[in-house]
Amino acid sequence: MPPDVPGNGAAAVKSAREVLVSVTDLKKHFPIMQGVFRRQVGSVKAVDGVTFDIYRGETLGLVGESGSGKSTTGRVILQLDKATSGSVTFEGQDLSVLSPGDMRRLRPQMQMVFQDPHASLNPRMTVSSIISEPLREHDQGNGDDRDERVDELLGLVGLAPKHANRYPHEFSGGQRQRIGIARAIALNPDFIVCDEPIAALDVSIQAQVVNLLENLQDLLSLTYLFISHDLSMIRHIADRVAVMYLGRIMELAECNRLYTRPKHPYTRALLSAVPVPDPQLEAVRRRVILQGDIPSPANPPPGCPFNTRCPMAQELCVAEVPEWRQLESGHWVACHFAEETPDTSVTTASSGPILTESE
Amino acid sequence: MTNPNPILEVKDLQTQFHTQDGTVHAINGVSFVLNKGEFLGVVGESGSGKSVTMMSLLRLIPIPPGEIVSGQAMFEGRDLITMEVDELRTVRGGRIGFIFQDPLTSLNPVLTIGYQIMESLQIHTDLSDKGREERAIELLKLVGIPGAKKRLDSYPHELSGGMRQRVMIAMSLACSPRVLIADEPTTALDVTIQAQIIELIRDLREKLNTAVIWITHDLGVIAGLADRVLVMYGGLIVEEAPVAELYANPQHPYTEGLLGSIPRLDQKGSKLVNIKGQPPNLYEKPTSCPFAPRCPYVFDRCREENPPLISISESHATACWWDMDNKRPRNAS
Ligand SMILES: Nc1ncnc2c1ncn2[C@@H]1O[C@H](COP(=O)(O)OP(=O)(O)OP(=O)(O)O)[C@@H](O)[C@H]1O
Ligand SMILES: Nc1ncnc2c1ncn2[C@@H]1O[C@H](COP(=O)(O)OP(=O)(O)O)[C@@H](O)[C@H]1O
Ligand code: SF4
Numbered sequence: 001m002p003p004d005v006p007g008n009g010a011a012a013v014k015s016a017r018e019v020l021v022s023v024t025d026l027k028k029h030f031p032i033m034q035g036v037f038r039r040q041v042g043s044v045k046a047v048d049g050v051t052f053d054i055y056r057g058e059t060l061g062l063v064g065e066s067g068s069g070k071s072t073t074g075r076v077i078l079q080l081d082k083a084t085s086g087s088v089t090f091e092g093q094d095l096s097v098l099s100p101g102d103m104r105r106l107r108p109q110m111q112m113v114f115q116d117p118h119a120s121l122n123p124r125m126t127v128s129s130i131i132s133e134p135l136r137e138h139d140q141g142n143g144d145d146r147d148e149r150v151d152e153l154l155g156l157v158g159l160a161p162k163h164a165n166r167y168p169h170e171f172s173g174g175q176r177q178r179i180g181i182a183r184a185i186a187l188n189p190d191f192i193v194c195d196e197p198i199a200a201l202d203v204s205i206q207a208q209v210v211n212l213l214e215n216l217q218d219l220l221s222l223t224y225l226f227i228s229h230d231l232s233m234i235r236h237i238a239d240r241v242a243v244m245y246l247g248r249i250m251e252l253a254e255c256n257r258l259y260t261r262p263k264h265p266y267t268r269a270l271l272s273a274v275p276v277p278d279p280q281l282e283a284v285r286r287r288v289i290l291q292g293d294i295p296s297p298a299n300p301p302p303g304c305p306f307n308t309r310c311p312m313a314q315e316l317c318v319a320e321v322p323e324w325r326q327l328e329s330g331h332w333v334a335c336h337f338a339e340e341t342p343d344t345s346v347t348t349a350s351s352g353p354i355l356t357e358s359e
Numbered sequence: 360m361t362n363p364n365p366i367l368e369v370k371d372l373q374t375q376f377h378t379q380d381g382t383v384h385a386i387n388g389v390s391f392v393l394n395k396g397e398f399l400g401v402v403g404e405s406g407s408g409k410s411v412t413m414m415s416l417l418r419l420i421p422i423p424p425g426e427i428v429s430g431q432a433m434f435e436g437r438d439l440i441t442m443e444v445d446e447l448r449t450v451r452g453g454r455i456g457f458i459f460q461d462p463l464t465s466l467n468p469v470l471t472i473g474y475q476i477m478e479s480l481q482i483h484t485d486l487s488d489k490g491r492e493e494r495a496i497e498l499l500k501l502v503g504i505p506g507a508k509k510r511l512d513s514y515p516h517e518l519s520g521g522m523r524q525r526v527m528i529a530m531s532l533a534c535s536p537r538v539l540i541a542d543e544p545t546t547a548l549d550v551t552i553q554a555q556i557i558e559l560i561r562d563l564r565e566k567l568n569t570a571v572i573w574i575t576h577d578l579g580v581i582a583g584l585a586d587r588v589l590v591m592y593g594g595l596i597v598e599e600a601p602v603a604e605l606y607a608n609p610q611h612p613y614t615e616g617l618l619g620s621i622p623r624l625d626q627k628g629s630k631l632v633n634i635k636g637q638p639p640n641l642y643e644k645p646t647s648c649p650f651a652p653r654c655p656y657v658f659d660r661c662r663e664e665n666p667p668l669i670s671i672s673e674s675h676a677t678a679c680w681w682d683m684d685n686k687r688p689r690n691a692s
């Protein structure tokens with residue numbers, strides 16, 4: 001049954017945590033081609049060297065602004081895109097060296113739920129055939145077994161058996177997302193990348209889908225990489241959180257710690273920018289307002305990727321890429337001056353001294 | 360609390376769209392008041408009628424398929440709904456400015472932003488060429504665009520999303536409007552850029568004392584901006600209250616559910632409230648409470664009569680038959 005405090009359940013209290021997915025210095029650069037001869041003139045550094053582990057049973061939240069490389073990270077981990085360099089291991093096996101046959105055998109254990117429930121479901125297939133497609137692809141059971149499994153899956157995601165023979169357009173966005181989730185869990189996966197699974201949904205429907213994902217996690221012992229730009233939702237659902245900016249991870253820590261004592265100047269600015277639905281609190285909150293825009297990942301600044309907007313930047317920040325290091329056990333950060341950021345929250349009123357102040 | 364100084368008074372606005380699938384009852388009798396200098400937030404999920412309300416009172420609804428079936432929108436003593444089109448044009452973009460969600464679709468891609476701002480100044484002011492250019496530069500500076508003079512020659516695609524939204528704001532302010540209508544102006548932006556725009560609006564409000572209507576689906580965005588909030592559902596205003604009152608003491612089951620269903624950045628809360636079901640489809644005119652199929656408090660009367668907005672204090676009104684505080688049906692006719 002779901003714990004009272006969702007996302008803070010079994011995984012967080014388990015003492016010896018087992019690494020399910022391990023990502024090391026992962027890069028994905030997309031070539032930029034130009035001219036008649038389609039010569040490569042540069043590259044988009046969508047993911048530019050990220051290193052982290054995902055523990056079995058946890059939800060790792062991956063947050064960042066648009067274009068920071070979240071989706072690409074998710075796709076490369078699942079081998080839906082080929083990495084430029086670096087490695088991904090799943091249960092200790094290096095995925096990049098697996099043969100296509102071995103990868104195919106491993107595939108059922110790793111699934112994805114997509115942002116857009118409209119685009120990700122084939123409009124010409126019935127719900128039943130959409131959900132059972134992975135079962136057929138992986139030769140699981142005969143026709144009757146599969147029908148039975150489809151009924152079971154529909155029940156799990158809160159749809160009725162009568163929905164099996166309908167088409168996606170007959171469903172609302174939230175229901176379509178449930179169909180996508182049923183499909184993702186059809187093969188009993190261990191690990192699911194949820195890429196903005198609620199971003200396209202109405203506010204009142206988002207909670208339905210998040211509650212469903214939380215219940216399924218407990219019921220089926222799932223591990224999630226939960227990608228989102230919604231920092232409030234990530235706080236609700238994640239056990240640990242990684243913050244991405246321009247293809248790199250800036251900070252990674254246990255959820256409550258990241259939200260209450262962020263150490264990276266970008267995390268602090270990002271958190272302080274999020275409005276809270278509480279007029280009293282908003283009236284007294286002070287904000288870190290960043291100047292300027294996010295640089296293009298085709299042309300990131302030298303040194304620390306955040307140095308063009310960072311209120312704490314110094315010469316060293318342009319000269320050297322900050323090392324990805326552990327500040328305290330489990331609290332990772334990529335900033336030369338992380339020790340110097342104030343040890344205070346930016347989400348609540350008692351924010352203490354912050355970097356730049358607006359009124 | 361009530362400001363006796365309305366600048367815009369909307370009464371019983373009803374708009375429908377006659378489509379192949381039938382008639383969409385997009386808004387079904389929307390009435391509200393905007394006071395001078397006031398910041399009015401309008402929240403509701405997609406399809407609740409926020410945009411149609413504002414487009415209707417500006418008469419920007421495509422007709423057909425749209426039809427403004429009834430209503431009045433009194434602005435400075437004149438009704439926008441029945442006003443001659445020529446006169447309306449001078450009001451729109453002049454005394455009433457507006458900003459829409461996606462600046463790419465509302466800026467003309469083949470004209471420089473300088474041209475577009477100066478064009479609006481030409482329609483609404485009698486400034487000289489030179490005066491218009493000076494004013495355009497001043498406006499771009501006002502909204503925090505660096506190198507304003509050089510930026511006059513830029514095309515919309517050469518700017519980032521946040522910069523384009525700043526240009527839109529500059530344009531909407533070009534003629535010192537008394538009312539500014541902003542329809543989800545930050546929804547398409549990243550959160551650090553949204554924070555910049557919100558800061559800008561806060562700042563401009565103090566400087567210009569313009570009344571603002573700010574539409575959003577994000578209850579966080581208006582919490583720190585609005586004086587008063589309207590909540591829309593199924594083409595109706597279902598609750599209206601001063602901002603602090605609305606969040607602390609919601610009196611409509613939908614508002615209550617919505618506030619419970621959103622997680623908060625500043626605390627790790629418990630399980631999110633599930634509002635079961637889905638928003639209504641609008642193919643039929645509501646004859647019962649549009650929230651009834653999803654409402655945890657529903658009782659007989661809700662299915663028989665659509666509740667009007669009922670005042671429960673001087674400044675707080677809710678369209679609901681159930682008295683949530685006293686846990687009993689409301690005494691209202
Ligand atoms: N197939 C591709 N070819 C070229 N560039 C790409 C490709 N896929 C992604 N990119 C670029 O890589 C960068 C990271 O993209 P990605 O989709 O991973 O970002 P994201 O963090 O998921 O953003 P969003 O929040 O908008 O979904 C972007 O600049 C994007 O334009
Ligand atoms: N041009 C149109 N043709 C048909 N229906 C429309 C049109 N514009 C809006 N609608 C319908 O009107 C209703 C309210 O829409 P809108 O005001 O845009 O909602 P929102 O609250 O998201 O701004 C929706 O059901 C929408 O589909
Ligand atoms: S390394 Fe320098 S520029 Fe980068 S976040 Fe830290 S202080 Fe800022």
Ligand code: SF4
Nearest residue numbers: 648651654661679680
């Ligand atoms: S009128 Fe009835 S159904 Fe509608 S919101 Fe109130 S209690 Fe619920």
Ligand SMILES: [Mg+2]
Nearest residue numbers: 070071072196
């Ligand atoms: Mg993405």
Ligand SMILES: [Mg+2]
Nearest residue numbers: 409410411542
């Ligand atoms: Mg709208």
